[in-house]
Amino acid sequence: MLNIIPILVVIANMQVVQPVIIQTAELDIELTPRTPNQMGSFYEARGFPKNMLNVLKKQCYVTIGIRNKSDQKIWLELANWRFSSAGKPLKREHRDYWKKRWQDMNIPLNKQSTFRWTLIPETLDYLPGEEEGGNILLPFTKDFISVRATFATGENKQGKEITITTDKLFCAEDAQ
Amino acid sequence: MKTLLKLLLFTTTIYFNPMVYAENIKPPFGIRNYDIGTAPDFILQDVDGENFALKNTRGRWVFLHFWASWCGPCREEMPAVQRLADTMKDDLTIVMINTAEDEDTIFEFLAAIDVELNSLMDVDGLVTEVWKPRGLPTTFLIDPDGKVKYQAIGGREWEKPEYMNFLKQLLNQSN
Numbered sequence: 001m002l003n004i005i006p007i008l009v010v011i012a013n014m015q016v017v018q019p020v021i022i023q024t025a026e027l028d029i030e031l032t033p034r035t036p037n038q039m040g041s042f043y044e045a046r047g048f049p050k051n052m053l054n055v056l057k058k059q060c061y062v063t064i065g066i067r068n069k070s071d072q073k074i075w076l077e078l079a080n081w082r083f084s085s086a087g088k089p090l091k092r093e094h095r096d097y098w099k100k101r102w103q104d105m106n107i108p109l110n111k112q113s114t115f116r117w118t119l120i121p122e123t124l125d126y127l128p129g130e131e132e133g134g135n136i137l138l139p140f141t142k143d144f145i146s147v148r149a150t151f152a153t154g155e156n157k158q159g160k161e162i163t164i165t166t167d168k169l170f171c172a173e174d175a176q
Numbered sequence: 177m178k179t180l181l182k183l184l185l186f187t188t189t190i191y192f193n194p195m196v197y198a199e200n201i202k203p204p205f206g207i208r209n210y211d212i213g214t215a216p217d218f219i220l221q222d223v224d225g226e227n228f229a230l231k232n233t234r235g236r237w238v239f240l241h242f243w244a245s246w247c248g249p250c251r252e253e254m255p256a257v258q259r260l261a262d263t264m265k266d267d268l269t270i271v272m273i274n275t276a277e278d279e280d281t282i283f284e285f286l287a288a289i290d291v292e293l294n295s296l297m298d299v300d301g302l303v304t305e306v307w308k309p310r311g312l313p314t315t316f317l318i319d320p321d322g323k324v325k326y327q328a329i330g331g332r333e334w335e336k337p338e339y340m341n342f343l344k345q346l347l348n349q350s351n
Contacts, residue, residue: 046246113276113301117244117312124310127208130329132311 017172019065022164026070027151029164033172034061034135042118048111052102056115060140060171065133068126072159075152076124078136086143092136095119138171145169201345203326204338207317210327215240215318218303220273220296223283228296230271231322237346238269238318242304243295245277245285247312253331258291260334260343267347275312276301320350 019032036057043056068074083090095116102112120134138145146167153159203209215238219229230238241257243250261270272295274282282295298304307316315328325346332339 109300109302110276110278113304114244114246116301117275121310129205132329134311 019063020166020168022166024162024164026068026074026153026162027164028065028067028069028131030063030065030133031147031166031169032063032065033170034063035172035174036061037174038172039118039135043115046111046114048115049107051105052107052111052115055101055105058140060138061135062138062169062171063133063135064120065131066126067131068128070153071128072154073128074126074162075157076121076126077152078120078122080151081147081149083138084146085141090138090141090145092138095122098137140171142171145171201342201349204342206330206332207326207328207339207342210316210324212324215316215322215324216306218306220298220303222294222296223279223286224294228271230318233269233271233318234322235320236269237267237320237343237350238271238316240271240273240307240316240318241313242273242275242307242309242315243313244275245281249331250313251285251289253313253334254289254291254293256332256334258293260340261293263335263340264343264347268343272296273298273303275304317346319346 017033017035019030022029022031036059039059039061040053040057043053048056066076078092078094081092083092098115098119099112102115118135120132120136124132126132144167146165147169148163148165151162151164153162215230217229217231219227221227230240239257239260243254245251257270257272260268264270270293272293274295275298277297278299279297282297286293286295309316310327310329313331315332316324317326317328319325334340334343
């Protein structure tokens with residue numbers, strides 16, 4: 001449905017999990033769980049160091065694709081997304097967290113840069129017809145994940161707020 | 177094999193009087209107004225080892241294009257960028273920046289897709305970090321005064337009339 005960003009094209013061939021699809025009058029949203037091996041293979045092929053791969057393979061990956069179907073600007077702000085599982089909040093780490101973590105591990109700058117490209121931006125304004133996406137990383141859980149996200153609309157964020165929810169998201173696991 | 181890659185980073189002796197560029201020109205779908213002021217300068221090496229400084233492009237419109245070899249839409253778009261360069265090289269400075277890959281990867285990629293575009297190498301990704309493209313590929317259009325004016329998101333079919341006409345309008349406004 002959505003043709004998102006470069007990374008998604010690379011990963012598309014590996015996809016085995018059906019996405020959670022949310023549609024409103026204004027937005028199409030796809031949430032696609034990726035297994036650690038799917039993402040690890042991509043990162044490994046880009047020459048990521050082993051200590052970085054060890055961290056990355058323990059994460060829960062979800063690829064988010066968003067298309068603005070409306071005739072006004074829609075604002076993605078990940079700070080307005082709430083994740084929970086088994087009744088407890090699930091903390092999504094900000095891209096700055098990952099930046100510091102890689103710096104602390106002395107990860108080469110080019111690998112840090114490539115990793116950042118795989119993340120969806122923290123904030124993004126979607127023009128009418130625009131589609132963009134990327135990954136978020138969550139702590140791994142075997143329970144279903146609930147998501148509640150709100151989007152501001154309009155040039156100055158003064159339009160109607162859009163809220164989407166799902167309780168069908170999950171972390172994809174590799175086959176044993 | 178590097179000789180197959182011709183340098184398309186053009187300089188010019190044509191300079192224009194100070195003026196406001198790109199007024200009243202409506203960009204086509206996929207290109208947004210991006211009026212952020214003076215373009216952040218950088219000096220990067222191309223695949224032939226030559227240094228390139230953005231500030232030396234003043235006086236011409238610049239097509240500043242960020243890409244990576246692992247990016248599918250970048251691969252798809254590259255021939256269109258080549259055709260654009262072939263068509264407009266006398267008026268438009270095409271600047272390609274590969275983000276965070278090594279020289280061998282860049283060279284092999286460009287050779288494999290059979291384009292003659294040279295590329296700058298942002299080996300550490302630091303220039304890309306400053307420019308903050310929304311995704312890959314992303315193209316910025318910089319006016320002859322060195323001001324960033326537009327950002328093109330994702331791969332664009334640059335040889336299509338809506339894009340060519342838009343670019344021609346920009347260039348004509350400068351003349």
